[in-house]
Amino acid sequence: MKRNLLRTTVFVLLAVCITIGGGTRTVFTETLPVIYVNPELTSCEMGGNFTIDVNIANVTMENSDYGVYCWEFDMSFNKSLLNVTSIEEGPWLKSTGEDTLFMSGIHNYEGWIVAMSVLYAYPETGVVGSGTLANVTFNVLAEGKCSLDIYKTILTSYNGSDVLDVNHTIVDGIFTIPGDMDGNGGVDSKDLYLLAHSYGASVGESDYNLLADLDRDDDVDSDDLDIFAAKYGTYVDP
Numbered sequence: 675m676k677r678n679l680l681r682t683t684v685f686v687l688l689a690v691c692i693t694i695g696g697g698t699r700t701v702f703t704e705t706l707p708v709i710y711v712n713p714e715l716t717s718c719e720m721g722g723n724f725t726i727d728v729n730i731a732n733v734t735m736e737n738s739d740y741g742v743y744c745w746e747f748d749m750s751f752n753k754s755l756l757n758v759t760s761i762e763e764g765p766w767l768k769s770t771g772e773d774t775l776f777m778s779g780i781h782n783y784e785g786w787i788v789a790m791s792v793l794y795a796y797p798e799t800g801v802v803g804s805g806t807l808a809n810v811t812f813n814v815l816a817e818g819k820c821s822l823d824i825y826k827t828i829l830t831s832y833n834g835s836d837v838l839d840v841n842h843t844i845v846d847g848i849f850t851i852p853g854d855m856d857g858n859g860g861v862d863s864k865d866l867y868l869l870a871h872s873y874g875a876s877v878g879e880s881d882y883n884l885l886a887d888l889d890r891d892d893d894v895d896s897d898d899l900d901i902f903a904a905k906y907g908t909y910v911d912p
């Protein structure tokens with residue numbers, strides 16, 4: 675009975691929200707290269723797996739001397755919530771056709787990983803532009819919220835004799851509970867507002883939001899709303 679009332683309440687809220695709509699998106703205005711987690715906010719049910727990209731953007735000859743020859747990052751996470759199952763190199767550093775030497779390490783008992791890649795033959799120029807450094811796949815041990823914290827990053831260039839540090843910025847990721855679409859650690863009307871904006875959308879459409887597709891069947895519909903209603907009011911420690 676209580677659940678039916680809740681579901682009705684959620685539907686009414688949805689009807690209100692759908693008429694106002696809204697959305698969020700990450701915009702980088704920095705002129706420095708940036709290493710960032712994509713998507714910035716991720717959720718997944720307990721026992722499930724999800725993959726995030728560690729991306730780079732805004733690399734130019736002007737801000738990197740001779741392009742990037744090597745990247746490295748560590749990433750920490752809450753080891754009681756998540757385990758990393760795989761780290762794969764993304765295509766960015768290989769995008770000019772040069773071979774790379776890629777290495778990674780997974781330390782689930784301590785809650786961190788490390789990954790690095792270097793252009794093998796030190797060509798005349800390094801790589802510029804934007805793309806994916808690595809894909810990291812997690813298994814969810816328990817529901818909760820934690821930072822996917824990128825640190826100890828290294829970006830280097832090369833002038834023919836010296837290795838040069840490339841100044842850059844970092845944007846971390848957040849893992850949170852299913853239904854928490856704004857990453858505040860709770861499932862509430864603000865999340866419903868975001869779900870409403872995606873309601874009726876399928877994967878590939880601009881309004882589609884993976885965070886709203888709670889059953890992960892590539893569309894946002896009444897099945898997702900049912901799951902959302904069941905999670906409505908859930909909060910975790912920030």
Ligand SMILES: [Ca+2]
Pocket residue numbers: 853854855856857858859860861862864865
């Ligand atoms: Ca929320």
Ligand SMILES: [Ca+2]
Pocket residue numbers: 886887888889890891892893894895897898
């Ligand atoms: Ca769905």
Ligand SMILES: [Ca+2]
Pocket residue numbers: 891893894895897
């Ligand atoms: Ca569906």
